[in-house]
Amino acid sequence: MSELKFQISISLDGFAAGPNQSEEHPLGEGGEQLHEWVVKLAAWREPHGKEGGEVNASTEIFEEALDNVGATVMGRNMFGGGPGPGGEEPWRGWWGDDPPFHTPVFVLTHHEREPLEMQGGTTFHFVTDGIESALAQAKEAAEGKDVSLGGGASVAQQYLAAGLVDEMWLNVAPVLLGDGARLFEGVGAGVKLEQLRAIEGPDATHLKYRVLS
């Protein structure tokens, strides 16, 4: 059965992004520290067009995220709410001509537009009628494979609070941000978890849970 799974990097004090998110700081101030563990990995660098990188205990986490994924859901900012780092025009997102998803991607937005077909199997579909609709469309498109929740933090929060997440990997970076977007803000005490795995990477600890209710 198609499940909704996601991975997200958080600080030890629970923030998925730092304070004062802006075009200059899409991850908020200090937020880039949450992702240091992943940008070092050869497994991340290769699909992002970068050379080199490490293979370490965190590699399997990153690879598992791509495993058995038939569709992706993400927020508008994740698609490319601001200008991309390479100077691409904003309306094609900031993922370049050949985005690393290679699946249909359902982008939550308030603005209707036609689907945008990219190279390599990625097509962006724009969904204006909410998270449940986006998930239903993604599950349909996934044809029995899983749906990956791409982020950002507020989208992950919304799916968690709605009880729609099945599994999650939390990549806990050894940093305190003190302020910003809390992953579990508004996700109440009603959510029960099953601890599935824990892996110590060199630059983050990876905790995997199944959301039971």
Add this chain to the structure above:
Amino acid sequence: MSELKFQISISLDGFAAGPNQSEEHPLGEGGEQLHEWVVKLAAWREPHGKEGGEVNASTEIFEEALDNVGATVMGRNMFGGGPGPGGEEPWRGWWGDDPPFHTPVFVLTHHEREPLEMQGGTTFHFVTDGIESALAQAKEAAEGKDVSLGGGASVAQQYLAAGLVDEMWLNVAPVLLGDGARLFEGVGAGVKLEQLRAIEGPDATHLKYRVLS
């Protein structure tokens, strides 16, 4: 050199105690779930006068807490702000005649009183002039061994925020409390951590950090 170390159990959403702490719920509502991993352990049960229990991957965490400890600091509630579970008179704390510390214990309180000598090497000293004084007295008493911070959550928070903690084990229970006492509340972005270890226990994941600044 004498260091300040502590262990604390927190929920995945960062709470060291649930909401509405009271005499009936000293750990707040739902807070007892944070400690399920430890009360199962034979290593915990034996010094608390209980039979049976498990030996599992979490055992070494609990045992390490007692290792090389020459003195203990704790808050007044931890000493026994309310009636003890065994019906002991409150003024002798709720740890029984032979408390499991076997060291000098410095209790943060607003009420001066004489030291209270118990069986087994535990003497409670009552400190009214703040956390730095309590730590200085504990380090003196520890004679080169480490000082263990016994809790509760608000005391751990105060020592963290003051930058006085050297090492900590966070025992992360697979539960969301949604509300309560956040361990890292008010502990700002200035605190840098070094990730030392991660251990997957059956009922909690244990994360060890050194506080660098």
